[in-house]
Amino acid sequence: MKDDSISYATKFTESGFIFAPFNIEEKAILFQADKADYITEKLNSISELALKNDFYSDESSKEKHIKIVEKAIDLISENELQKVVISRKELVEIASFDVLEIYLKLLQTYANAFVYVWFHPKVGLWFGATPETLLQIESTAFKTMSLAGTQVANETENIVWKSKELEEQQLVTDFIKNQLNGIATDLKIDKTETIKAGNLLHLRTKVIGVLNKNANLKTLIRALHPTPAVCGLPREIATGFINKNESYNREFYTGFLGELNIKNSNTKSINSNLFVNLRCMKIEGNVASIYVGGGITKDSIAKKEWEETVSKSKTMKRVL
Template sequence: MNNLLDTIAKHFSNNLPFVAYRKPNKSLVTAFLLKDNSLEFTSEFTESGFVFAPYKKEEKAILFSDKKALIISENIDTQEKSLRDDIATSLVDSVRDKHINIVDKAVETIKTSNLQKVVISREELVKLNPVNILEIYKTLLSTYKNAFVYVWFHPEIGLWFGATPETLLNLKGTNFKTMSLAGTQVNINKKDIIWKSKELEEQQLVTNFIETQLQPISNNLIIDKTETINAGSLLHLRTKVSGILSEKSNLKELIRALHPTPAVCGLPRNLASNFIDSNEGYSRTFYTGFLGELNFNVSKTAIRETALFVNLRCMKIKENTAYIYVGGGITKDSIAEKEWEETVSKSKTMKRVLN
């Protein structure tokens, strides 16, 4: 067994907080190991360490300070696994009907109001045998090479796993990078990938929002051409965005300008947020929040770096039950049945790992 994985397993058995993570297309896994169960928060994002932030921007983010943690890193090369497709399902008609009804209501609201897009999500419960965190984490590492793959634990908050394909932002000095990510289809290894107008429009809405939000606080904003990326068994549309943070702006302003993005909330942001609060019927907590390195001295130079990722393709595990979170963007052209099927496809990301 790898020394780092063995160490986090012991930390978990001792009920102590930790996070282990690997950035996309890398082999280096880094772990923050805390010595006690105290909770530290940040709302200004001036501290240094690992941040785990909820969906609601009004709520404080949890900080694992680099000053209070033992930090270890190790290159872990994992062989890609072929996961079984015979996934045990926990879906029931009532869950399906509820989701379809909410999507229908969202489409009607979009057609009769100023709401342009809203992201509707749900949680799916899967019963587990006693949890082996190393097996789950190693499977995530080997299956989702191009994702930010993490396991995060605090005894007062819970155990979370994720393999997210979406960067919220990277900031090195004053240079930042971000992306808009929207549109989903199942990857069936076709050479010619066709995107429908619904997905293309949804992607453009997200890109336009990011451009509008960043222009007042940045210089030299560059928006790349939209491309198709592979995220496990799914394909997404992605547009890369980069720029330089203006002298009068700071990291908190950059985070608040982007989070929550239309890819996880909707447009206009306040109308979409109100619709979500009134209709989803559960608390997202850290799903569609963000996490990652905050003002971290990665290269041991004077330049601090921040690398934050949107908490998608994730699950919480509590008392041998996995709470898997999935959702999709709804526009005026959305068809409720197809939106339901998209969430079913997305849920397989985590359900196959649990097999």
């Protein structure tokens, strides 16, 4: 940016790079297109980082996470919730770091993800590598996806998804379909497939459609964000449970980011490419805050949900 002032996207008619928090009541930060400098660089090589990793992951944080998950499972058993996503923040001490080298490692490790490094002097430094598209839209034609279910990739075994992950994925797909009812036409839902992101596998279902005349980009974003993949169902009850029980501010984790209303130089159309901010971390001084979470359903087992967050945290620790 050409100065350190903070701009916001309020109507979603603005143009630039957006960085939006999980909480829809908080403002989405915007790097305005007409105030930004654009730099293109060819990245070829990567060197090893000499970093010391000291993990502040003690038994108390494990017990706390398991208790929250157990509380969520109880609420689901009482039919108050269908699903809720419980997350936590893990702190990693780093002796030193180089922004470009970490970014290069993310690019190399997560070839199929949207990889970013984002900095604002008044907000902070964030890195991420997310496999989940919130929305891609050109004119009125859009693409989105449901992404849920996680398991560690194992090249020697056939991929088998259990009922818990399959149900979780179907809940997200059904939510998107219902949310788009009335604001989109020509809706098409692809078959569910398995994708790989780093050392993890996920279930993904692609959805395409056309925005109708009574809706706009802001309407579409508000319909989709936050999805059950990062929040839960029903959305309002899940959000309340998260805010009451997680006891920390997610900030931009499980928010969304990307290009907002950028003109395509070839087609002259206006495009937006937005991604859910998963697999991310914030750097403050010599400490990296790594954010991880998992979807809780009636079939969840609290200790296994903890183990899943441990596996997910490794995806970001690998670049430190």
